[in-house]
Amino acid sequence: MTRPTRKQRDDNRKRREILAAALEMFAEGGFHNTTMANISKAAQYPLGTIYKYFPGKKEMYHDLVIERVHELGRILYDIAHKKEMAVTEKLLAALKAQARFYRDNQDVVKIYISERSNIDSVGMPQLNERVNRLHERMVHLFEQMLEQGICNEEFKAYPARDMAELFADIVHSAAWSCLFREEDKDTSDHRLSMIFEMFTTGIKKQ
Amino acid sequence: MTRPTRKQRDDNRKRREILAAALEMFAEGGFHNTTMANISKAAQYPLGTIYKYFPGKKEMYHDLVIERVHELGRILYDIAHKKEMAVTEKLLAALKAQARFYRDNQDVVKIYISERSNIDSVGMPQLNERVNRLHERMVHLFEQMLEQGICNEEFKAYPARDMAELFADIVHSAAWSCLFREEDKDTSDHRLSMIFEMFTTGIKKQ
DNA sequence: CTGTTTATAGAATGAATATTCTAAAAATGA
């Protein structure tokens, strides 16, 4: 745990610069339409340098996705474990947090999504697996919150797992649709609250 | 509109056989991990023959996806226009129909989904566009049904468009999750009904 | 049967591109 040398800091910076450029390219054209030459040009580092930091294209992609999805996981985890918050508030907060995350990370989110629903189109079974494990963990967070809500008698006693899956997808789709609207933060928040209300109180009259 | 000659029928059969084999391969490995040689072997037709029926790999993929997504659109359209059915019944029927379609067309559904959320990873902007137009049309069908429900005072007066988007995503998520469960038809139907109930009456108590 | 068209089977071609390699430039350290 010593202070990193200048070289180490430089290396780190370069690595991050390369990753950032790669992210941009991957998000724009997907894995297969992005060439190492593209990334090299975008990052303004020669091919050789890139291969010094990453064993190959696939690995770079892998690192990129996993890192960010972890971040989303952490955000949701934190919300789930706020002691002072009521369950309903937590769920709404999770919805809004995910929407914000999607907005702030449009690029990587596109990748994340395609990895989740997709066939293993990149040829990296480990990536698919890890992404889906991370997703599963998030669903599980929702499940716990919902269970707590059932205990409290706040929620009806539907199977928590089913509710959680449904909620996860609602959250995803709401957050995703934010990306295609030109809304300011307030309008957006308002819409998310409305969707949340639909989910909790239902669309049926009475 | 004369009766097709034997040659025409043969051609049609071959075309379908090739498409079926291609579908299998594409669904298994995605567009980029499927080679024309693979398809040729799977279809048991030589490469040359394949190129006689399709101008190229991309076009084959395009035809495959569009054809089936159209089919789903038709199914939903028919449900939406049943005169004798109540709105709520229609919506539930749509949910179940889509689930059945997903089950019957797992292969193509995987492709459909990745096309919907994806960057244009295949390099066919038209395909992405058409898939999304078809999806939009389905959302619009839901919107009409929901509007009717609002008119009837069956549903609360949320913006129909937002409800429709939400419903479309719920339908998708429910249908999709059916693919990973080993349920018999009854269990499955039961779960779908439950999800539909969640959507209409909400998860909140009281 | 015989010549002609069409289909088969898969080899050859050419383009794209991930990865490696080389030579020149820059940074580093004595």
Place this chain on the structure above:
DNA sequence: TCATTTTTAGAATATTCATTCTATAAACAG
């Protein structure tokens, strides 16, 4: 400064296919 290491820049290589081509076999017409 000068020797040594590291980085840069991008050329060379090797591989993987989409697509085309060729030669043989089958179907067909008269």
